[in-house]
Amino acid sequence: MDNESLVIFVIVVLCLGAVLIMGKEKVPPRLKRGMALTAVILIALAFIFIIYSLLA
Structure with a gap:
């Protein structure tokens, strides 16, 4: 998974929240x-993606 798009997604989702x-x-x-x-x-998906990127 592309880390740059993951970071952008997490920032946008946390701002939305x-x-x-x-x-x-x-x-x-x-x-x-x-x-x-x-x-x-969306926030749950963001945290799942963060955990996935740390484990992968």
Whole structure:
């Protein structure tokens, strides 16, 4: 796996999580669950990719 694209992905995902946490009051209630679920899945994938790159 390309380390440069992995680093970019991790940075973008962590920034997305931070933006969702800081702006959660401005999101319509019907979109909150979907956005939170998407952010959790992306952050989990980022950590899985980090562990995979350390073990490979």
